[in-house]
Amino acid sequence: MKKKLIAGNWKMNGSLAANDALVRAVAAGVADAAAEVAVCVPAPYLAQVAALRGTVALGAQDLSAHESGAYTGEVSAGMLRDLGVHYVIVGHSERRQYHAESDELVARKAQRALAAGLVPIVCVGETLAQREAGETELVVKRQLAAVIHLNGHCISEIVVAYEPVWAIGTGRTATPEQAQAVHAVLRAQLQAATPRADRVKLLYGGSMNAANAAELLAQPDIDGGLIGGASLKAPDFLTIVAAASALAV
Numbered sequence: 320m321k322k323k324l325i326a327g328n329w330k331m332n333g334s335l336a337a338n339d340a341l342v343r344a345v346a347a348g349v350a351d352a353a354a355e356v357a358v359c360v361p362a363p364y365l366a367q368v369a370a371l372r373g374t375v376a377l378g379a380q381d382l383s384a385h386e387s388g389a390y391t392g393e394v395s396a397g398m399l400r401d402l403g404v405h406y407v408i409v410g411h412s413e414r415r416q417y418h419a420e421s422d423e424l425v426a427r428k429a430q431r432a433l434a435a436g437l438v439p440i441v442c443v444g445e446t447l448a449q450r451e452a453g454e455t456e457l458v459v460k461r462q463l464a465a466v467i468h469l470n471g472h473c474i475s476e477i478v479v480a481y482e483p484v485w486a487i488g489t490g491r492t493a494t495p496e497q498a499q500a501v502h503a504v505l506r507a508q509l510q511a512a513t514p515r516a517d518r519v520k521l522l523y524g525g526s527m528n529a530a531n532a533a534e535l536l537a538q539p540d541i542d543g544g545l546i547g548g549a550s551l552k553a554p555d556f557l558t559i560v561a562a563a564s565a566l567a568v
């Protein structure tokens with residue numbers, strides 16, 4: 320079985336002191352894990368975490384769709400690469416919602432990441448209103464289709480995270496059956512685009528925690544997790560990594 324990927328998304332949290340303690344504890348706890356582990360940290364802390372990370376992969380939370388130039392405040396793929404970044408989240412629902420990122424912009428960011436040798440973690444997910452209107456499949460397929468359209472030739476290099484918006488930070492998790500159903504739709508969509516769809520990791524994100532991770536990760540098309548709140552507490556994050564490791568044997 321392919322190794323699961325457990326990625327923490329710290330969002331806009333942390334401090335030099337808090338990061339130091341958290342990354343040291345995570346790095347020590349995952350040294351022998353049979354899962355891939357990553358932390359996606361705020362850009363100002365990438366260099367700090369790069370020096371402490373051990374076997375934990377370094378991730379960023381966003382990047383510019385531009386290569387370089389007069390784009391004040393933006394961070395380029397090349398800069399992330401310079402700092403040893405491997406993964407970069409694109410299209411998180413918080414960026415779609417608060418920064419008006421369109422499917423097309425998200426696709427261009429994924430393209431920029433791939434061109435720099437970074438692995439984009441492409442987030443898709445429906446709102447509660449969309450789920451209740453029966454539009455879940457339509458929404459996630461439209462979001463992923465934009466990325467496939469622009470990046471078809473190297474689409475097997477991406478990671479996809481299904482993050483139902485109604486489950487993010489709410490304590491309300493998708494059931495394993497609900498998550499698996501959407502993951503199966505995404506897998507089929509990838510299969511239509513590439514013969515290597517089986518190697519694409521499909522992560523679930525949205526209130527995944529130490530108590531519910533094992534059941535979610537046991538689903539056939541759930542290849543890992545993108546963890547928000549629970550990634551800020553080393554014991555909780557390590558429990559999720561252990562659940563993922565147990566499924567690799």
Ligand code: 13P
Nearest residue numbers: 328487488525526547548
């Ligand atoms: P929570 O785990 O805090 O619900 O956040 C999920 C998420 O948005 C990860 O990207």
